[in-house]
Amino acid sequence: MPAKTACSSYFQLPNISRRGFLQAGSLGGLGISLSGILRSEALAMGSSIAPKAKSVILLWLQGGVSHHDTFDPKPYAPANIRGELNTIQTTLPGVNFTEHLPKLAGMTDQLAIIRSVTHTESAHQRGSMYMVEGRRPPKATGVNASGYPELGSIVAHELGMRSGLPAFVSIPGNDFTSRFTGSGYLPPSVEAFRGTESNSLKPDQRVTMDRFAERVELQRSLCQQSATTAAPWDTFNEQAIEIISTGKGAAAFDWQQESTATQERYGITSGRKGQMGQLTLTARRLIEAGVRYVTVGRNSWDHHSNIFPLLKDRVPRVDDAMSGLIQDLQERNLLDETLVICMTEYGRTPKINSQAGRDHWPNAFSILFAGAGIKTGQVIGASDKDGAAVQDRPVSPEEIAATILHLTGINPHHEYMTQDGRPIMYVDYAQPIAELLS
Numbered sequence: 001m002p003a004k005t006a007c008s009s010y011f012q013l014p015n016i017s018r019r020g021f022l023q024a025g026s027l028g029g030l031g032i033s034l035s036g037i038l039r040s041e042a043l044a045m046g047s048s049i050a051p052k053a054k055s056v057i058l059l060w061l062q063g064g065v066s067h068h069d070t071f072d073p074k075p076y077a078p079a080n081i082r083g084e085l086n087t088i089q090t091t092l093p094g095v096n097f098t099e100h101l102p103k104l105a106g107m108t109d110q111l112a113i114i115r116s117v118t119h120t121e122s123a124h125q126r127g128s129m130y131m132v133e134g135r136r137p138p139k140a141t142g143v144n145a146s147g148y149p150e151l152g153s154i155v156a157h158e159l160g161m162r163s164g165l166p167a168f169v170s171i172p173g174n175d176f177t178s179r180f181t182g183s184g185y186l187p188p189s190v191e192a193f194r195g196t197e198s199n200s201l202k203p204d205q206r207v208t209m210d211r212f213a214e215r216v217e218l219q220r221s222l223c224q225q226s227a228t229t230a231a232p233w234d235t236f237n238e239q240a241i242e243i244i245s246t247g248k249g250a251a252a253f254d255w256q257q258e259s260t261a262t263q264e265r266y267g268i269t270s271g272r273k274g275q276m277g278q279l280t281l282t283a284r285r286l287i288e289a290g291v292r293y294v295t296v297g298r299n300s301w302d303h304h305s306n307i308f309p310l311l312k313d314r315v316p317r318v319d320d321a322m323s324g325l326i327q328d329l330q331e332r333n334l335l336d337e338t339l340v341i342c343m344t345e346y347g348r349t350p351k352i353n354s355q356a357g358r359d360h361w362p363n364a365f366s367i368l369f370a371g372a373g374i375k376t377g378q379v380i381g382a383s384d385k386d387g388a389a390v391q392d393r394p395v396s397p398e399e400i401a402a403t404i405l406h407l408t409g410i411n412p413h414h415e416y417m418t419q420d421g422r423p424i425m426y427v428d429y430a431q432p433i434a435e436l437l438s
Contacts, residue, residue: 051409063301116381134401163290267320
């Protein structure tokens with residue numbers, strides 16, 4: 001057995017088959033970043049707040065969801081505001097949803113509905129950054145990164161890995177926001193691992209077991225030859241190799257291992273088109289396996305024209321996926337320790353435009369919370385009779401971010417010292433949403 005060196009402890013590759021590997025792209029992405037994430041786990045600062053949410057699942061509906069046609073309909077408004085969709089009564093007296101959300105309408109006792117989210121960023125990039133980071137992006141920001149971390153990166157930095165999997169995973173479908181969000185001023189090692197759907201997790205014909213072992217030995221040898229030309233080899237590299245080579249990550253993504261009944265609950269086998277159910281079920285598998293923060297994203301809600309046929313197709317997928325997730329988590333005794341959020345960057349205009357669509361509208365819109373012991377069975381805030389402005393209890397992206405961090409046990413006002421010696425709070429001054437906290 002080779003002697004241990006100052007640069008490396010001896011690590012023997014496990015004896016596994018080719019099926020233990022991810023695709024080359026995912027393997028490379030996981031292999032490059034995972035050792036850094038493992039390293040950051042050891043450096044994570046911990047928290048002084050008792051967490052209620054051990055995990056977070058964010059259902060991110062990219063593009064701007066019409067609140068009028070989902071969670072805040074206006075059935076008595078004029079037709080050019082009301083739209084074509086009918087409404088249904090929820091389990092909360094006087095609270096209606098669109099007719100295409102019957103499952104969520106039947107479980108509003110397990111939801112907290114916020115109808116008064118508001119900000120002033122009407123561009124997709126800036127609105128998205130504001131909502132998933134909890135900080136208004138700098139004025140010069142276009143499609144480039146804002147310089148601030150996503151909330152998932154903050155969770156990954158503060159709490160580290162669990163059960164040998166990355167702390168923060170963003171499942172494909174959220175490709176739009178992934179171009180301009182990231183770890184910001186935090187270390188790159190806590191950026192989201194951009195996960196791969198299970199139907200793509202196939203053995204890579206280009207990477208054999210021998211070839212993978214050769215790559216590992218090459219990196220070790222470089223480390224041994226010169227500490228200045230290669231990053232130090234340590235136990236974190238070894239753990240990363242073990243996770244990749246044993247297929248730990250791949251197994252968590254394989255939603256097809258679930259029973260037909262479970263798949264049906266998420267709408268996977270109901271004849272619905274699209275992947276919302278598959279991705280949401282994958283998110284549940286990931287948090288059950290140990291991932292702390294999962295973003296499930298779909299980039300298909302920017303409906304400037306022909307909005308109503310599109311919503312009739314898309315909204316039922318959200319109804320299946322989110323209702324199935326909440327029921328599934330509850331039956332697995334995971335709901336009280338998992339925060340579920342359904343969020344978008346903004347709403348859409350009250351008036352229907354000349355192309356039978358609705359345009360961008362950040363003035364007032366709706367989001368949903370569930371799980372993590374929050375106070376459910378309530379509506380927080382209200383928009384006016386046309387859904388054009390907040391009428392009661394405005395809620396800001398900063399308050400949403402502060403709430404998410406607080407529930408995970410992280411002080412939202414913790415000051416982080418950036419590389420240039422500048423202290424910055426995760427969230428500026430805003431307090432968690434008091435109405436949600438039990």
